[in-house]
Amino acid sequence: MSSKPLNVEADLEKLQRETFDYFLYETNPANGLVIDKTEANWPASIAATGFALAAYPVAVERGFMPRSDAVERTLTTLRFFWNSPHGPEPDATGYQGFYYHFLDMQTGRRAWQCELSTVDSAFLLAGGLTTAVYFDAETTEELEIRTLADALYRRADWQWAQNRGATVTHGWKPESGFLKYRWEGYDEALLLYVLGLGSPTHPLPESSYSAWTSTYKWEKCYGYEFLYAGSLFTHQLSHVWIDFHGIQDIFMREKGIDYFENSRRATYVQQQYAIDNPFKFAGYAACCWGITASEGPGPDTLKLDGIERQFFDYVGRGVPYGPDDGTLAPWAVVASLPFAPEIVLFALDHCIHQAKLTQFNSYGFKASFNPTHPGTPGNPYGWWVSPWHFGLNQGPIVLMIENYRTGFVWRLMRDCPYIARGLRRAGFGGGWL
Numbered sequence: 001m002s003s004k005p006l007n008v009e010a011d012l013e014k015l016q017r018e019t020f021d022y023f024l025y026e027t028n029p030a031n032g033l034v035i036d037k038t039e040a041n042w043p044a045s046i047a048a049t050g051f052a053l054a055a056y057p058v059a060v061e062r063g064f065m066p067r068s069d070a071v072e073r074t075l076t077t078l079r080f081f082w083n084s085p086h087g088p089e090p091d092a093t094g095y096q097g098f099y100y101h102f103l104d105m106q107t108g109r110r111a112w113q114c115e116l117s118t119v120d121s122a123f124l125l126a127g128g129l130t131t132a133v134y135f136d137a138e139t140t141e142e143l144e145i146r147t148l149a150d151a152l153y154r155r156a157d158w159q160w161a162q163n164r165g166a167t168v169t170h171g172w173k174p175e176s177g178f179l180k181y182r183w184e185g186y187d188e189a190l191l192l193y194v195l196g197l198g199s200p201t202h203p204l205p206e207s208s209y210s211a212w213t214s215t216y217k218w219e220k221c222y223g224y225e226f227l228y229a230g231s232l233f234t235h236q237l238s239h240v241w242i243d244f245h246g247i248q249d250i251f252m253r254e255k256g257i258d259y260f261e262n263s264r265r266a267t268y269v270q271q272q273y274a275i276d277n278p279f280k281f282a283g284y285a286a287c288c289w290g291i292t293a294s295e296g297p298g299p300d301t302l303k304l305d306g307i308e309r310q311f312f313d314y315v316g317r318g319v320p321y322g323p324d325d326g327t328l329a330p331w332a333v334v335a336s337l338p339f340a341p342e343i344v345l346f347a348l349d350h351c352i353h354q355a356k357l358t359q360f361n362s363y364g365f366k367a368s369f370n371p372t373h374p375g376t377p378g379n380p381y382g383w384w385v386s387p388w389h390f391g392l393n394q395g396p397i398v399l400m401i402e403n404y405r406t407g408f409v410w411r412l413m414r415d416c417p418y419i420a421r422g423l424r425r426a427g428f429g430g431g432w433l
Contacts, residue, residue, distance in 0.1 A: 008345060011352055013062075015334070016401045019364035020064050022394040023052040026363075031108050032077025038389045043102040043111035047120040051395020053077060053127030054241070054409065057134035058402045071141050074131045078148035081124070084108050090174045097156030097202075099124060101171070115171035115179060118161050122192040125153050126241050129419070133412045153418065158196035158204045166211035168192060168204070184215040186227045190259065191238035198422025209426045213251045221320050222272035226265040227255075230318020232292040233396075235263040236335040240399045242419060243410035246431030258431075264339040271343050273319040280307075281326035282383070283371030286343070287350035291317045292332040294368040296325055297375065297384040304372065311373055326372035330357055330365040331393035337404040356381075363389045364397065 026035045028044070034052045036045035056070040084093035091109045093099060100110040101117040132149035135142040163169050163178040168189070170181040183189035193212055196204035219228040229235060238244075244259035252258050257265075274289035298311035311325045318324075330351045337344045351357045357365055360380055367386040375384035402408045413419050414432055423433060 011348065012401050012405065015348075015352070015358065015364050016058075016062065016398055017064055018358070018362075019394050019397040020055060020059055020062075022363040022389055022391060023055055023059075023398075024065070026389075026391065027052060027073070028105050029073075029076065030106075031080040032073060033080070033103060033105055033108060034391045035105060036102060036391055042105075044105045044108075045102060045120070045391050046099045046117070047101075047123040048391025048395065049077060050120075050124035050127030051240075051391060051399070053124075054130040055395060055398045057130060057412065058398055058408060060134075061408060062402075071135060071145065074135065074145055075141055075148075078128060078131070078145060078152065080108060081128075081152055082148050088174055094121075095172070095174075096160045097121075097152070097154075098161065098171075113173070113175070115173050117171045118168055119170070119183070119189055119192050121156065122189075122195050123237070125156060125195060126191060128152050129416050130241070130409065130412060133415050153195075154199070154201045156195075156199065157202040158199055159202050161196075162204070162208065167208060167215075168196065168212075183212060186216050186229045187234040188237040191241060194238075194242065194419060194422035194426060196422070197425040198418035198420075200418070200421075203425075206425050206427075210250075213249070216251060218255070221269045222276070224265040224269050224272075225255075226269065227251075227259075227262050229266070230321060231316045232266065232270055232290060232318075232329075232332040232336065235266040235339075236332070236396060236400070239263060239338070240335075240396055240403070241409060241413050242423070243403075243407065243414070243432065247423065247428045247433050248430055249427045260339065263336065267336040267340040267343065270319055270336075271347075278320075279324060279326070281324075281372045283326070283328070283355075285350075287347050288328065288355070289347060290328045290330060290333040291319050291324060292329050293317065294327055294329040294332070295386045295388065295390075296327040296368065297370050297373040298325065300373070302373070304374075309372060311370070325370070327368050327370045329368040329393070331367065331397050334365075335396040335400045337400050341404060357385070361389075363394060365393075367393050 033044035034048040059065045060067045060070045086094050093108050098116050098121040101114040101120050102111040104111050128149035132146045135145045161168050167182040167184050170179045172178050193209050217228045248258050270289045274284040275286050277284040293316040295314045296312045298313045300311040302309050333347045367390050370384040373384040399409050
């Protein structure tokens with residue numbers, strides 16, 4: 001029996017259900033692609049599609065959708081990626097086992113001349129591997145799910161994505177080749193390296209992981225020593241799939257903690273920064289925080305209460321070094337629920353019941369809000385609230401609520417041999433490994 005108050009369980013169930021509706025209604029049933037953002041004529045995001053794949057098993061377990069519907073949606077998605085145009089052509093869907101960040105919702109081909117994204121492909125492949133573990137029945141359909149998810153994962157050429165360097169590149173474009181940036185410094189690429197190391201076909205060398213961790217920054221903020229990354233999402237997204245509690249790589253063994261504890265500390269740093277509120281933004285408090293990569297009210301400059309404020313659009317906000325323009329993202333608070341429920345539930349109660357940030361919305365929380373910026377005249381909140389929902393935000397809400405409530409996704413992925421192999425090759429040991 002849960003010891004949590006009934007209203008907390010009810011709030012979480014309602015938020016999880018409303019958030020999952022994004023994947024029910026913002027997906028093209030013909031190809032399984034999930035729209036990146038609820039703005040008109042917007043493309044699909046492969047990361048959002050990966051989160052949808054991982055969310056379907058949760059939806060079945062929670063009674064949000066029948067298993068047969070989840071099987072159909074999953075098969076449609078995996079078949080699309082396996083059969084879609086795959087090659088160096090500029091209008092393909094993917095190349096070398098990786099996929100373009102944004103795809104046309106209808107045709108599934110590359111949108112906006114965007115990059116072939118290694119990390120977004122990792123989210124997509126992780127979603128596929130989740131379905132391969134969950135859909136374990138000996139039916140023709142569920143056997144095909146397992147076969148396709150495995151084949152898609154095996155097709156990714158992680159060595160190619162290194163472009164002869166020690167670490168993995170951010171991506172590639174057919175017009176100009178590999179991007180100049182690499183996955184260096186602690187961030188959401190933790191999942192990418194584990195998947196790359198676990199590959200049975202084109203694995204990363206073990207040296208790539210040590211090359212990555214050699215670029216880490218260990219810092220002390222607000223009394224907490226932790227592995228620094230400014231935006232809160234960087235401490236969360238890999239943890240959607242992998243339970244890092246009690247397992248350690250060489251770096252964390254030397255520090256005497258694990259990545260789960262690191263994310264807990266990063267969550268507390270966020271709260272302490274909001275309490276400190278160095279720029280005196282409206283709304284920041286012990287119950288109101290969540291600074292991450294998000295949409296904002298800018299670009300805009302306003303003079304408010306005698307202070308000239310600069311506001312940004314979509315940017316990787318972070319603490320304690322910024323950028324910070326008073327914009328907060330409730331989804332990023334929810335995604336820290338497993339790490340620090342004692343402060344997250346407090347903040348969620350504020351967001352839902354005091355700030356009423358789930359009102360007037362189809363899919364739970366809107367992406368972000370800014371109590372300092374007045375927003376458009378006559379808006380129902382009295383301050384700026386993003387008009388959009390983003391698939392990349394919705395997935396972690398559904399999945400991290402479930403990990404907090406039951407550990408379901410984490411338990412599923414412990415049974416994925418590729419995840420276990422990747423962790424071991426990265427030097428992880430202890431705990432459930």
